[in-house]
Amino acid sequence: MTALLTAYGLAVARGGARTLEGLDLTLHPGQALILRGPNGVGKTTLLRTIAGLQPAVAGRIDVQLDSIAYAAHADGLKSALTAAENLQFWREVFAGPAVAPALAAMDLAHLAQRPAHTLSAGQKRRLGLARLLVSGRPIWALDEPTVSLDAGSVALFAGVIRAHLAQGGAALIATHIDLGLPEARELDLVPYRAVPGRRTAAAASFDEVFA
Numbered sequence: 001m002t003a004l005l006t007a008y009g010l011a012v013a014r015g016g017a018r019t020l021e022g023l024d025l026t027l028h029p030g031q032a033l034i035l036r037g038p039n040g041v042g043k044t045t046l047l048r049t050i051a052g053l054q055p056a057v058a059g060r061i062d063v064q065l066d067s068i069a070y071a072a073h074a075d076g077l078k079s080a081l082t083a084a085e086n087l088q089f090w091r092e093v094f095a096g097p098a099v100a101p102a103l104a105a106m107d108l109a110h111l112a113q114r115p116a117h118t119l120s121a122g123q124k125r126r127l128g129l130a131r132l133l134v135s136g137r138p139i140w141a142l143d144e145p146t147v148s149l150d151a152g153s154v155a156l157f158a159g160v161i162r163a164h165l166a167q168g169g170a171a172l173i174a175t176h177i178d179l180g181l182p183e184a185r186e187l188d189l190v191p192y193r194a195v196p197g198r199r200t201a202a203a204a205s206f207d208e209v210f211a
């Protein structure tokens, strides 16, 4: 089976210093990989690098252009738009599938006409995650996706990920909690910590203006 994503000898950096190095990883259709490691180890940095938001400082990432949907810490919602309008906006950006099933999958159908700024933190998070469904992209890169979610919503989202995997998608997930996805592989990033203090020209020159 052809991999959706392969990285070889990858090194990533933040603030001009390498955080992780020597990483190899592969994601095939139907697979989820959970990134583990303590605060600051470099999970976000790795996800951003794989999602193409910042350059790798060494190694290679083989992935099809525009195949990754990245859900960052921020929900990326437009507060004056309704839940449905927010998803419609992203659907048009990605030319992805319909909004109504995405709202239903994340238990937001009853909130479809609510302006996003009136939603609770957990509802906003569910709406932010519903963007993945309207992206139509096969690889989901998820940075702490369950922040603000109650136990029921975590289980709901685990089911959404499982359905995505069953349809041939893949997921790369940074999380500190047990998502309830026993089929996922886990990658402990601690052994890949970079040698402290090693600076890199590519990282030092990169302007970190993204969210």
Ligand SMILES: Nc1ncnc2c1ncn2[C@@H]1O[C@H](COP(=O)(O)OP(=O)(O)OP(=O)(O)O)[C@@H](O)[C@H]1O
Residues within 6 Å of the ligand: 014, 015, 016, 019, 037, 038, 039, 040, 041, 042, 043, 044, 045, 046, 174, 208
């Ligand atoms: N703009 C920046 N300038 C300098 N260092 C930074 C910057 N952003 C992040 N770092 C550092 O880079 C390292 C990796 O951060 P990163 O956010 O990737 O870690 P993480 O594993 O996702 O952590 P957490 O579990 O706390 O979310 C940390 O030591 C962090 O302090």
